[in-house]
Amino acid sequence: MRFLAVTFGHTMRNMLLTWKSQCMTLFTVSLSVLIFSFFYLVYANALQVSASLDDDLRLIVYLDEAPSPPMQAQYRSKILKFDQVEKIEFISSQDAYQRFEQALGTNADVLTGVPEDFLPPSIEVYPIRSLDSLSRIKRFSDYLQTLPGVLKVQYGKQWIDRFHSFIQLIRVVIILSGALLVMTTTFMVAHTIRLTLVSRQQELELLRLVGATNNYIRTPFLFEGALQGFIGAASGMGALLLLYNWIKLQFAGPATTTLPFTFLSWPVIGLLIGLATLLCILGSFSAIRRFTRL
Amino acid sequence: MASTTIPPDVMIDLIKVSKTYPPEVQALVDVSLSIQRGEIVYLTGMSGAGKTTLLRLISRMEKPTKGMIDVAGFDLGKLPQRNMHLLRRKIGMAYQDFKLLPERTVADNIAIAMEVLYTPKRTMERRTRELLEQLDLSHKYATRAGELSRGEQQRVTIARAVANVPEIILADEPTGNLDGETTARVMDLFYRLNRKGSTLLIATHDTRLYRHDKDRVIELRFGRLQSAAQTRVIKAEDQPETTEIQEGL
Numbered sequence: 001m002r003f004l005a006v007t008f009g010h011t012m013r014n015m016l017l018t019w020k021s022q023c024m025t026l027f028t029v030s031l032s033v034l035i036f037s038f039f040y041l042v043y044a045n046a047l048q049v050s051a052s053l054d055d056d057l058r059l060i061v062y063l064d065e066a067p068s069p070p071m072q073a074q075y076r077s078k079i080l081k082f083d084q085v086e087k088i089e090f091i092s093s094q095d096a097y098q099r100f101e102q103a104l105g106t107n108a109d110v111l112t113g114v115p116e117d118f119l120p121p122s123i124e125v126y127p128i129r130s131l132d133s134l135s136r137i138k139r140f141s142d143y144l145q146t147l148p149g150v151l152k153v154q155y156g157k158q159w160i161d162r163f164h165s166f167i168q169l170i171r172v173v174i175i176l177s178g179a180l181l182v183m184t185t186t187f188m189v190a191h192t193i194r195l196t197l198v199s200r201q202q203e204l205e206l207l208r209l210v211g212a213t214n215n216y217i218r219t220p221f222l223f224e225g226a227l228q229g230f231i232g233a234a235s236g237m238g239a240l241l242l243l244y245n246w247i248k249l250q251f252a253g254p255a256t257t258t259l260p261f262t263f264l265s266w267p268v269i270g271l272l273i274g275l276a277t278l279l280c281i282l283g284s285f286s287a288i289r290r291f292t293r294l
Numbered sequence: 295m296a297s298t299t300i301p302p303d304v305m306i307d308l309i310k311v312s313k314t315y316p317p318e319v320q321a322l323v324d325v326s327l328s329i330q331r332g333e334i335v336y337l338t339g340m341s342g343a344g345k346t347t348l349l350r351l352i353s354r355m356e357k358p359t360k361g362m363i364d365v366a367g368f369d370l371g372k373l374p375q376r377n378m379h380l381l382r383r384k385i386g387m388a389y390q391d392f393k394l395l396p397e398r399t400v401a402d403n404i405a406i407a408m409e410v411l412y413t414p415k416r417t418m419e420r421r422t423r424e425l426l427e428q429l430d431l432s433h434k435y436a437t438r439a440g441e442l443s444r445g446e447q448q449r450v451t452i453a454r455a456v457a458n459v460p461e462i463i464l465a466d467e468p469t470g471n472l473d474g475e476t477t478a479r480v481m482d483l484f485y486r487l488n489r490k491g492s493t494l495l496i497a498t499h500d501t502r503l504y505r506h507d508k509d510r511v512i513e514l515r516f517g518r519l520q521s522a523a524q525t526r527v528i529k530a531e532d533q534p535e536t537t538e539i540q541e542g543l
């Protein structure tokens with residue numbers, strides 16, 4: 001108990017002594033955490049979106065007329081000649097119409113008077129879900145285009161391609177901003193603690209002379225680092241939450257009320273704050289280790 | 295000589311200790327000295343004779359160039375940095391240059407020695423007031439140390455040195471800036487601590503301090519410890535009023 005009180009007293013005195021650079025450090029730490037966790041948030045959401053994106057992997061082959069059962073068998077074998085697929089489904093004009101009607105839901109009455117066969121019949125090809133088949137999807141589509149009776153082949157090609165390169169990019173950005181986070185926080189914390197050490201040098205030397213243990217001298221500085229890390233990271237997270245809500249407000253028109261975005265989960269928030277705190281403790285440790293070897 | 299065989303009642307033991315400051319200042323030369331538990335020893339010598347150096351070696355603020363030092367059972371040559379506090383807690387030192395923190399109050403400056411032992415706040419406060427009372431400084435309790443006169447600062451450094459009732463008290467010129475009455479108060483405090491078991495080593499020019507015949511006085515001359523006989527002679531020369539011995543007790 002007394003230990004805590006004494007340590008806390010020293011920590012507070014330290015922080016008051018160098019409050020200007022304390023503020024700078026807090027700002028830097030929270031900004032770094034904000035940048036890093038922002039990209040991480042984007043990444044996490046992108047991953048989530050990509051998981052729900054599987055449907056878009058299918059290729060839709062529009063035909064000029066509904067194939068008879070023997071034709072269907074022929075199509076099937078030709079498709080399988082190119083690649084193994086997960087599923088092949090034949091959709092008649094009527095099936096397409098019904099789906100569309102269902103998709104419209106309560107707005108289905110706009111379809112009144114529209115003939116049931118206004119949508120062309122099609123074959124839906126579901127490739128095997130793997131990155132490999134994803135990369136070959138363009139060639140697959142080109143191949144399907146050459147089959148007889150095919151009007152047009154469609155898949156979410158640009159969408160998917162772009163999305164995947166986007167995820168790759170975000171990964172790189174996360175690594176970079178993570179490195180930035182590590183460097184700035186440890187550097188800034190080490191820097192402020194060195195300032196405090198210098199401003200209290202006389203006292204620290206005296207403490208040694210009157211019999212303070214190494215821990216007595218060090219703990220307040222480690223505590224200071226931990227406080228900077230925790231407060232900085234927590235306010236960075238707070239800023240991220242504000243930013244997130246603001247962005248959500250910008251996107252949320254009445255039509256798209258259900259955006260697929262989610263904020264970071266509590267364990268992830270805790271982990272990020274904990275990591276930042278740990279980094280700051282390491283920063284302060286590196287600063288005092290060199291200094292307290294009197 | 296084997297330091298392990300030193301009897302437990304030897305508090306400070308120096309064997310052929312030399313200290314040379316770069317480039318070639320011989321502050322101490324072959325000093326051998328043994329101080330028993332509970333002794334009061336006065337260390338005299340001209341300015342620059344090496345008194346402060348000797349005290350700094352004993353408190354391990356400085357390493358000897360040669361020789362062995364044993365303090366309170368610690369062989370200082372083998373004491374690792376991480377165990378330094380064990381030695382320092384046995385020693386209270388009143389520094390010649392005071393080493394006070396000028397921005398902190400008198401009370402804080404004294405309490406710092408107790409705080410490193412996690413002494414409860416109330417005990418710290420009581421002890422601080424008690425010491426200030428004894429040294430006639432009660433009215434300066436909350437004054438910043440930097441605002442004190444030299445004599446007052448001197449008393450604060452003494453109070454800090456003795457706050458924990460350490461086994462060994464090293465006082466470097468403790469009465470250099472004090473008048474007769476205040477000197478008596480300081481000596482009174484030292485005697486009381488001595489009765490409680492503290493061993494005292496007092497570096498001083500002040501011949502008033504060691505009038506008693508039973509007092510052990512040692513002298514440094516140009517870094518060399520004079521033999522006891524020589525010191526006696528000097529003492530006798532310096533002090534005609536040896537008749538006061540009996541009264542003083």
Ligand SMILES: Nc1ncnc2c1ncn2[C@@H]1O[C@H](COP(=O)(O)OP(=O)(O)OP(=O)(O)O)[C@@H](O)[C@H]1O
Pocket residue numbers: 315316319320321339340341342343344345346347348390
């Ligand atoms: N850090 C140092 N570096 C170099 N020389 C030093 C150092 N400290 C002391 N000396 C030298 O060592 C010698 C002894 O100094 P010391 O301070 O021990 O003397 P002293 O007996 O305490 O003197 P005084 O009575 O004036 O306090 C002096 O010649 C001094 O110049």
Ligand SMILES: [Mg+2]
Pocket residue numbers: 345346347390466
């Ligand atoms: Mg001196």
